[in-house]
Each structure stands twice: as structure tokens, then as C-alpha cells.
Amino acid sequence: MSRWNELGTHAKLALTAVVTLVLCAAVLLAWVLVAPPWGPPGPGSPTPTAAPTGPVPTGPSGWAGVLSDTGRFLPVTAVRILRGDDPLAKADIRGSAAALANGMGMSGSDSTVSTHGAASPDRTMALAPFEAGRTAFEFDLGRTEAVGQVVIWNFNTADGTDAGIRSFRILVSEDGSRFVPLSLDGETQAPARELSRADGSESLRATAPADGAVLDLGGLPVRAIRIVAESTWGRADACGLAEVRIYGFKPPVRVGAFLPGSPLQSDSEPPDAALLPVTNGVGLSHPADPDAVHDDNPAHMWRTPDNQRYEMDLGGTYPVSELRIWNYNAAGDAGSGLRTVRVAISVDGQKWTTVFKETELAKAAGAPGQGPTDVLPIGLPVRYVRIIPMSREGNWGGDGYGLSALRAYCGSGYYAEPAQDWDGVLSRYNGWTGADGIYAVRLSGDQASGIETQPAARTLLVFSDTLIGTVDPVTRARSNVKMPNQTFALFEGNDPATLSARFYYPGSAEPSALPLKPEEAGAWYWFGDLFSAAGRIYGFPLVLEHLEDAPAGFNFQQTGVDLAVFPVEAGLPDMKAIRIIRDAARDRLSFVQRKPKHIILYGGGVLENTAEAGASSPDGYLYIYGYLDDARNQRLLTCARVEPARVEDLSAWRYYTEDGTWSDRVEDSAGIVGQVSPELSVTEIRFGPDTGKYLLTYTPGTMGDRIAVRVGESPVGPFGEEQVIFCSSATRTLRGKAFSYNAKAHPVLSRSDEVLISFNTNGGDWSSLIQNADIYRPRFIRWRLVPER
Numbered sequence: 001m002s003r004w005n006e007l008g009t010h011a012k013l014a015l016t017a018v019v020t021l022v023l024c025a026a027v028l029l030a031w032v033l034v035a036p037p038w039g040p041p042g043p044g045s046p047t048p049t050a051a052p053t054g055p056v057p058t059g060p061s062g063w064a065g066v067l068s069d070t071g072r073f074l075p076v077t078a079v080r081i082l083r084g085d086d087p088l089a090k091a092d093i094r095g096s097a098a099a100l101a102n103g104m105g106m107s108g109s110d111s112t113v114s115t116h117g118a119a120s121p122d123r124t125m126a127l128a129p130f131e132a133g134r135t136a137f138e139f140d141l142g143r144t145e146a147v148g149q150v151v152i153w154n155f156n157t158a159d160g161t162d163a164g165i166r167s168f169r170i171l172v173s174e175d176g177s178r179f180v181p182l183s184l185d186g187e188t189q190a191p192a193r194e195l196s197r198a199d200g201s202e203s204l205r206a207t208a209p210a211d212g213a214v215l216d217l218g219g220l221p222v223r224a225i226r227i228v229a230e231s232t233w234g235r236a237d238a239c240g241l242a243e244v245r246i247y248g249f250k251p252p253v254r255v256g257a258f259l260p261g262s263p264l265q266s267d268s269e270p271p272d273a274a275l276l277p278v279t280n281g282v283g284l285s286h287p288a289d290p291d292a293v294h295d296d297n298p299a300h301m302w303r304t305p306d307n308q309r310y311e312m313d314l315g316g317t318y319p320v321s322e323l324r325i326w327n328y329n330a331a332g333d334a335g336s337g338l339r340t341v342r343v344a345i346s347v348d349g350q351k352w353t354t355v356f357k358e359t360e361l362a363k364a365a366g367a368p369g370q371g372p373t374d375v376l377p378i379g380l381p382v383r384y385v386r387i388i389p390m391s392r393e394g395n396w397g398g399d400g401y402g403l404s405a406l407r408a409y410c411g412s413g414y415y416a417e418p419a420q421d422w423d424g425v426l427s428r429y430n431g432w433t434g435a436d437g438i439y440a441v442r443l444s445g446d447q448a449s450g451i452e453t454q455p456a457a458r459t460l461l462v463f464s465d466t467l468i469g470t471v472d473p474v475t476r477a478r479s480n481v482k483m484p485n486q487t488f489a490l491f492e493g494n495d496p497a498t499l500s501a502r503f504y505y506p507g508s509a510e511p512s513a514l515p516l517k518p519e520e521a522g523a524w525y526w527f528g529d530l531f532s533a534a535g536r537i538y539g540f541p542l543v544l545e546h547l548e549d550a551p552a553g554f555n556f557q558q559t560g561v562d563l564a565v566f567p568v569e570a571g572l573p574d575m576k577a578i579r580i581i582r583d584a585a586r587d588r589l590s591f592v593q594r595k596p597k598h599i600i601l602y603g604g605g606v607l608e609n610t611a612e613a614g615a616s617s618p619d620g621y622l623y624i625y626g627y628l629d630d631a632r633n634q635r636l637l638t639c640a641r642v643e644p645a646r647v648e649d650l651s652a653w654r655y656y657t658e659d660g661t662w663s664d665r666v667e668d669s670a671g672i673v674g675q676v677s678p679e680l681s682v683t684e685i686r687f688g689p690d691t692g693k694y695l696l697t698y699t700p701g702t703m704g705d706r707i708a709v710r711v712g713e714s715p716v717g718p719f720g721e722e723q724v725i726f727c728s729s730a731t732r733t734l735r736g737k738a739f740s741y742n743a744k745a746h747p748v749l750s751r752s753d754e755v756l757i758s759f760n761t762n763g764g765d766w767s768s769l770i771q772n773a774d775i776y777r778p779r780f781i782r783w784r785l786v787p788e789r
Contacts, residue, residue, distance in 0.1 A: 070149050070420050071248030071260060072315055073110040076101035077142030081128045082226075083135060094127040100241055101139055103473035106153075107203070109774055111424025113497045115203040116153040116242045125155055127163060127240035132230055139244055140176055140224040143273045146260060146280045146287065147172075147222040148249035150215045154207040155240035156198035162234035164207075165241060167192045171226040172217070174282065179226055182217070197233045204242065205497070219249035219260070219287025221280045249281075251288055253415060255788050258288035259318050259408040264311035264349075264384060265732075278302045278406050279312060290324055294370045294404045298330035303402030307389035312406055316417025317347050317726050319786060320382040320408045327364040327373040328402035334366035335398030338389050343376060346384040348706050348727040355380070363396045364404065379411060383727060414688070414785055416707070416726040419756060421496040422749065422780035429471040432503040433478065434769075434777040435487060436741075436760040437464030437679070441530035441537055442748040443568060448614030449686050449750040451494045459491040459748055460566070460573055462539060464526035468505055471773040478770045482507075484515050485524045486541075488575065504575050512575035518543045518562065519582070528561070528603030528679070531622060532613065533644035537566035537573055540589070540603025541580065552765065561589035561603050563648070581648055588650035590626075591667045597633075600669050602626035602640055605681045605744060607694070607715050610644060616684060616692060622647060623715040627678055628671050635702065636671025637680070639716050656716050673710060673719050677702040679742035682715060687753050688785040697745040697757055700724075705731055707743040707759060707781065726781050730761045734775050737764030745783075755783040 079097045081088045099105065105124025108114045117124065128135055141147075154164035169192055170182040193215075196207045225246065229239045249260050263275035277283065283300025286292040294300070302310065314320075328337035343356040355378060362373040385408065395401050428434075441447065443458040451457060466487040469480040484505050493499030504512040516525050520543060528540030543560040563581040567574040583589040591600040605625040611618040621641040628636040639656040646652035654662035658670035673696070680698035685691055694712040696719055705728040710719035728740040743759040750756040763775040 069250065069252070070112055071250035072262070072418075073420075074141055074145050074147070074246045074248055076139045076244075076246060078140040080138040080140070081126060081136070082138060083129070083131060088128055092129055094238075095122050095125045095240070097126050097137075099124050100126050100137065100244055103243075106243055106429070106473055108424055108427030108429055109473070109476070110245070111420060111427060112149070112151050112206060112245065112247075113421050113424035114427070115205055116156055117202045118156050118158045118200055118204070119202065121157045121160070125157070125240055125242045127155065127238050130229060130232055130235065130237055130239040133169075133228060135239055136171070136226045136228045137241055137244070138224055138226045139246065141222070141246065143276060144174055144221050144223045144280055144282055145276070146219045146249040147217040147225075147246060148219065149247045150217065150225060151206045151245045151247070152195060152215075152227070153204055153242040153244075154195055154198040156200060156204045156242045158200045160235075161198045161200050162232065163238050163240050164198050164233045165195050165227070165229045165231075165239050166197070166233045167194050167230040169193075169228045169230060170215075171228060172220065172222045173224040173226075174221050176223040179224070192230050198242070217249070219251070219281055221282035249287060253318070253410060253417075253784070253786055255410060255412055255786055256321070257410045258290070259314050259320065259410050261312040261314045261385070261406070261408060264313040274304075275302055275310070278310060278403050281405070284326075284405055290407070290409055291371060293368075294326045294329050294364075296329050296331040296366060296368050296370070298333065301328055301330060301402055301404045303328060303330070303333075303336055303400045305400050307391065307394040307401045309386055309388040310403060310406065311387075312385040312408075314383050314385075314408060316415060316781070317381050317383045318408070318415045318417075319411040319413030320345070320378045320380065321411030322378055322409050323376040323385065324372040324405075324407045324409065325361060325374040325376070325387075326370060326404040326406075327361050328398075328400075329364035329366055329370045329404045330402075331366050333398055333400070334364045335396045336400035336402045337361065337364050337373075337396050337398070338387070338394065338401060338403060339363070339396050340390040340393045342388040342390065344386040344388070345378065345380060345382045346386070347381055347724050349384050352384075352386065353380070358390065370404070378408075381413070381415075381725075382408065410786055412786055412788075414725070414783060416757075416781050416783045419780035419782045422756065422758075425491075425496045425499070425501065426778050427774070429473055429773070431468060431508065432487060432489070432505060433467050433469055433471050433773055434775075435463035435466035436762065436776070436778070437462060437486075437527055438758050438760070438778045439527065439529045439539075439679075439744070440746050440748050441532055443532070443537065443571060443573065445532045445535070445612050446614045447532065447608050447748055448684075449747040449755070450752040451749055452751050454494045457492070457494045457748075458571060460530060460537060461489040461491065462527040462530055463487045463489070466505060467769065467773075467776060468507070476771075476773045478773050481770060485544075486514065486516060486527050488512070488514070488573075490573070510575065513578045514575070516541060516564065516578060516580065518560075520545065520559070522546060523559070525562075527564075529606040529624075529681075531606040531608055533608075533622065533647045535568060537568060538647060539564045539566065542601070542603060558590075558601055559592060560586045561601055563589065563650070565648070581650070583650060588653055588666055591669075593667075596631045597629055598631070598667070599629040600626060600638060600666055601678070602638070602666075604678050607682045607684070608644075609684075609715055612644075616686070620644075621715075623682065624653075625680060625682055626669070627676055628669060630671070634671065634674050635676055635678075637673050637676045637696070638669040639672060640666070640669070641715075672717055675701050677742050679744055681744040681746075682712070683745045683747045683755065685711070685755075694719075695745060695755060697743055697755070699741050699743045699759065703739050703741040705729070705740050707757060709783070725783055726757075728759060728761070728779070730775075730779075734761065734763070734772070736768050738762065738768070738775055739764060740779075753784060757781050757783060
């Protein structure tokens with residue numbers, strides 16, 4: 001076999017791959033079909049034959065928009081390269097089969113927007129002898145999951161892209177042993193598709209075929225997938241790939257739509273395989289139809305000898321209209337189906353609401369073609385579902401307790417779910433590798449949501465404590481670590497899948513005046529919010545000093561706030577000419593009285609309520625938010641305001657008081673609502689029934705898994721009741737001492753029909769941050785209104 005550097009004797013055709021892969025043939029129809037394929041709902045054979053139909057998922061910004069809306073990442077447990085059905089020997093493979101799914105060579109973790117490099121192919125890719133229709137790359141999940149998108153990065157060395165796969169077919173297996181072709185329109189053979197050629201760059205985006213659609217298995221229960229090479233981009237004796245990532249099924253959120261769930265687990269390990277049949281669709285005739293029928297194969301169901309509860313996680317918070325239950329339906333053992341149960345729901349996994357105190361589920365028939373046995377109306381926001389068999393008459397007389405399937409369907413209202421694409425933008429393995437803080441401002445001065453209308457957007461972001469270095473993609477361990485107290489990034493573009501990002505930190509390629517330091521000896525700056533005024537960018541450097549006799553990681557206290565000015569030249573920030581305006585007397589941007597405690601600190605959020613910023617009802621003011629820590633240890637929202645032209649004149653600032661007037665004394669600032677976080681946001685709502693009102697977004701009590709909002713009638717309220725819209729899984733999935741904190745909205749990164757919200761995650765100790773680079777970085781969710789069908 002040729003050496004790596006001899007690859008690519010054919011012309012280097014550079015096709016900038018936009019995003020991912022395809023297997024849909026129809027433009028408006030075709031959930032993909034596998035043999036045995038999904039059939040129509042209704043009584044009949046447990047091996048249905050007809051293909052379901054439905055609209056192909058689409059997004060507002062081309063293929064990247066489709067790609068971004070994926071389900072949860074499904075880790076692959078094993079990769080094999082085969083000739084026919086026989087595994088190739090290691091000696092026949094150049095590179096590493098494991099590298100095709102372990103992140104080696106990728107720019108970040110688990111996301112579709114990550115890129116793959118061209119260097120070190122022996123560590124980051126795999127090349128195998130090519131035989132048309134026989135060389136196959138197999139990816140085993142180690143469990144059967146409801147699979148959605150499959151995303152591929154083609155073989156990508158600078159002089160060897162001709163070894164990338166061109167045409168291919170897909171085989172799938174429900175059990176990891178019997179593979180069948182993924183087909184369309186009832187064909188008996190999987191149709192060949194063409195994968196785009198890689199570009200040989202150090203930043204290869206997911207490679208897509210000529211027709212640009214997405215490879216989406218549409219919820220098929222799959223354990224293993226084979227990509228069978230039919231041709232290459234020119235290399236006759238070898239073919240290869242760089243990376244493959246697999247994601248759970250996620251249909252578009254609509255009124256009446258199916259909401260995929262997974263078993264709720266207590267840690268980051270894959271779900272117990274015994275629990276998965278209830279949620280992964282195995283045994284059902286259709287992946288999403290509420291009237292799908294179930295077979296009578298006990299291997300396609302969950303059963304336990306004890307009357308233990310079953311818990312399901314929808315992954316986000318949705319207005320659930322109903323739950324549909326297919327009771328245990330094994331032939332000869334329908335008596336093990338649940339009978340008298342309690343049903344509870346939760347948004348945060350801590351506070352549970354019983355929606356059915358004691359209800360009787362119908363007994364299944366124990367025969368093929370079993371439809372839903374029960375439909376339970378809900379009509380409430382839900383993330384977690386709990387079904388608890390009662391101690392008396394918990395089943396229908398059998399020896400066990402079981403279910404066949406449990407499914408949730410969407411109603412009307414707001415929903416919140418992870419924004420996987422934006423998560424991927426700030427998951428990085430080299431240079432800037434994680435931070436907290438995070439605020440964003442659009443350099444054009446227009447701060448309104450609607451990023452999809454801003455193709456040339458330039459957005460400046462600021463972070464606080466940042467980890468600089470390198471990350472091992474397999475172990476996720478950091479090395480060569482440095483920690484500056486503030487860093488910046490400049491995003492250019494409006495799509496997380498295609499935008500470019502440059503980072504500013506001490507020692508980076510981008511010149512800057514960093515690190516910025518206060519005048520106080522031994523103190524340092526973190527950053528609050530950014531905003532624009534009078535053609536300049538401003539921000540709030542928060543003055544921090546060490547605090548003795550405090551736990552590690554929390555041994556600091558904020559002693560003041562200053563104002564920073566960033567000149568903008570030719571549409572770009574001049575990071576070398578940052579100017580600090582000191583609040584030297586500490587009596588305009590902060591007020592610190594330790595005993596009795598009365599501490600007021602501004603800069604935690606800014607609302608630009610001006611015509612220049614794109615406000616719908618501008619009053620010409622900048623509203624600057626902060627918090628008041630009082631003697632009762634309450635953390636209360638406070639507000640100041642100033643005209644943009646006078647923002648540098650700190651004497652012009654005015655502070656909202658208890659009687660609803662504006663004072664010139666910072667210590668008169670009144671608490672507006674309680675238990676907010678130091679970093680937060682107040683933003684205009686631009687869609688839905690609350691259009692024109694103001695959304696306060698925060699983490700209740702500063703730290704915790706919950707993200708909450710309040711809707712206000714004006715920039716200073718009154719604000720309505722607290723609504724918990726999302727619960728982070730960080731504590732559960734990142735393990736150790738991981739925690740979440742400081743949620744806030746980012747209108748300049750939000751589409752017109754959403755509010756994009758970030759929150760930070762931390763590990764609580766230095767060793768955890770070094771050992772796992774996935775802990776310390778911002779994460780994102782989307783808050784939207786469910787569209788009608």
C-alpha cells in the first residue's frame with residue numbers, strides 16, 4: 001500500500017463541504033425506510049411493509065440549518081472495517097478504525113459543526129483496501145437507539161482526498177448482527193448516494209452529497225450502521241473516512257408532534273439496555289405516529305421482577321399535550337403489564353407534580369398489532385415523566401412489571417431545548433478551550449434578534465476566566481494550560497455551522513491589550529456585559545480581589561466596577577486601544593458596604609432600548625442591570641439608566657428606586673425581583689403572545705441546574721411569576737462537583753423566532769477542569785413558541 005504522503009495523485013478538486021449527508025430522495029416526502037421497514041399503524045403483521053411519509057426536516061439557513069437541529073449525540077462503542085462480512089486485520093488498515101468515531105482530529109466534541117483537520121492521518125483517520133461494494137465501515141452503538149442524523153467527514157489529507165468515498169450504500173442492524181439495506185420506496189437494495197470530496201484543509205466541515213439533503217434515519221431503532229463504499233474520488237486501491245457522528249431522532253417540534261425521550265439515568269453512562277425498548281421505538285410499526293402498533297416480542301419491551309418506577313427524559317422542556325402508553329404485550333405474559341399506577345411530571349427533576357394520583361392502565365392483548373392501550377392528557381410543561389406502579393394491583397397478575405412503549409406528544413406553548421450547534425461553536429480543543437462569563441454585542445450597532453437576516457454579522461464576545469492550551473480528543477484531558485482572566489472572540493457570519501471565529505487572549509495570534517488589569521494591587525478583572533453607544537463598544541470590567549479563608553474556587557470578592565471603551569475601526573474592534581474609565585470613588589457603578597451588608601454592583605446585563613439598536617419601542621435609554629446583596633442574603637435585581645451620548649459621564653447615570661423614580665445616588669437602587677444571578681439579561685420579546693414585553697433570564701440563586709425567566713411589562717417591570725423553562729443535565733452527566741450558573745439571553749445570536757440562552761458549567765475544583773475539558777465552557781438552549789402544524 002502506498003505511503004500516506006503518496007496519496008492523491010489525481011487533481012485536487014476542492015469542494016468546500018457545507019454540512020452533512022443524505023439519503024432522502026423525495027423533496028417533500030420520505031422518512032427513510034429500512035428492511036424490515038416502518039409500516040402504517042393498525043392491526044397486522046409484526047413485520048410491517050409500507051413506508052411512512054412525512055416532510056423532510058428543513059431549516060431557515062440552508063443545509064446548515066437542517067444539520068443544526070439534531071437530537072442528542074450517541075457515542076459509538078466500537079468501529080470495525082470489513083471486507084464483506086469479515087473484519088480486516090489491523091495490518092490491512094492504515095491509521096485507526098477507532099479514530100473514525102472517537103474525536104481524533106476534530107476541532108471539538110460531539111457536535112455537527114466541528115471540523116476535521118488534515119494532519120496526522122495515521123492517528124485521526126482510517127484507510128482500507130478498496131473493493132467496490134465490499135469495503136465497509138461499521139459503527140456499533142453498543143445498544144439499540146432511535147437514530148436520526150448520521151454525519152460524515154470524508155477522508156481528508158492535503159494530498160489524498162482522492163481516497164475519500166464517493167458513492168456509498170447504508171446497511172443497518174437492530175441487534176448488531178443481522179444487517180439489512182437502508183432503502184427508499186420499498187426497494188430491496190439500498191440506493192447508492194454520492195458523498196462530496198473533502199477539501200484537504202485543516203478545517204474540513206461535514207461533507208455533503210450533491211443534492212445537499214441530510215442522512216436522517218427518521219427514528220429507526222438501530223444498534224449498528226455500515227457505510228459500504230461503492231467508489232472513491234479516484235484512488236483505485238484504497239478508500240477511507242475521517243469521522244462519523246450519530247445523533248438521536250429529533251423530528252421538528254410542532255403541535256401534535258412526537259417528542260423523543262430516553263430513559264432517565266443518574267450518571268453519564270449510556271442508558272441501561274433493558275430500559276431502552278420503552279423509548280427507542282423497537283417493536284413499533286412507525287417511529288412517530290401516535291397510533292402505531294406494537295408487536296408481541298418480549299425482546300422489544302421492558303420488564304422487571306419488581307414494581308420499580310420508569311422515568312423518561314425528553315431532553316428539553318415541552319408543553320406536552322398527552323402521553324401514550326403501550327402496555328406490556330408479550331405473547332402469553334400480558335399479565336405483567338402495569339395496572340394501577342401513579343403518573344408524575346417534572347421540569348427540573350426535583351419538584352414533581354402528580355398528574356394522575358391513581359389510575360388504571362388497560363391490559364394489552366398479548367398479540368401482534370397492539371395499539372396504544374392508554375392516552376393520558378397532560379397539558380403542562382414537561383421534561384421528565386415518572387410512572388410508578390402501586391404496591392397493590394401494580395400489574396395485571398403476572399410475575400413481572402413491564403411496558404412496551406411510552407411516548408409524549410407536543411401541545412401549544414413555549415418550549416426550551418439544547419442548541420447543539422451553538423454548543424459546538426465553543427467546544428474547542430486547541431488554543432481557546434473553555435471559559436465562563438460570555439456576553440455578546442453586534443458591532444453594527446443593531447442589537448435586535450434575527451441573526452438569520454445578518455449574513456455579514458460581526459459579533460464581539462467576551463469571556464471571564466479562560467483556559468488556554470490543548471485538549472486530547474479521546475481522553476478530553478487538558479495540557480499546556482494557562483488561565484487569563486478575560487478573553488474575547490470575534491464571530492463573523494450568522495450560522496454556527498459556517499461562521500468564522502478569531503480569539504483574543506495574551507499570546508494569541510490576534511494582537512490585543514490583554515490582559516486588562518485594575519489599578520488595585522493584586523486585583524484582576526472579569527467582564528460583565530457589552531453594549532454599543534455612539535459608534536463605540538463598551539463593557540464592564542468587574543474588579544475582583546482575593547478573599548482569605550474561603551473555599552478554593554470561591555476565594556474572591558468583587559470590590560468595584562469600571563467601564564471599558566473599545567474603538568471600532570473599519571467595522572472591527574481595535575483590541576489594542578481599549579480604554580478604561582475608572583469609577584474611582586466606587587460610587588457610580590457600585591456601592592459596597594460590608595456591615596450591615598448592602599452591596600450593589602452593576603454591569604450584569606444591558607438592554608439597549610434605542611432606535612439605533614433596533615428596539616421596537618425605543619425610549620432612547622440604555623438600561624444597565626445589576627444586583628443588590630442585602631443583609632438577609634437576598635440577591636435582588638437592580639437597574640440604572642443613561643442616555644447613550646452621556647454613557648461616559650458617570651454623573652449622568654440614574655438609578656431605579658423603591659418608589660419607581662430615578663435617583664442620582666447608586667445606593668438608592670431598589671431591588672426589583674429576588675434571587676437572581678450576577679450575570680443575567682433583560683431582552684425584548686419579538687415573537688409570540690408576549691411580543692413587545694421584556695424577558696428577564698437568570699439562574700435562580702446564581703448556581704443550580706434551573707434556568708428561569710420572568711416576563712416584564714417594561715424594562716423595569718413589573719415582572720411576572722418565575723417560570724423555570726429548562727434544567728441543565730450538567731450535575732448528572734458531568735459528574736463530580738459539576739454545577740451550572742449565570743444563565744442569560746443573547747438576542748444578537750438569536751433567530752427571529754427564538755431566544756438563544758447560555759449558561760456556564762464548572763467543575764468545582766481545578767483537577768476536574770484539567771481532566772475533562774467538556775466541563776468548563778458555555779452551553780446553549782433555545783426558547784421558542786411551538787408552531788402549529
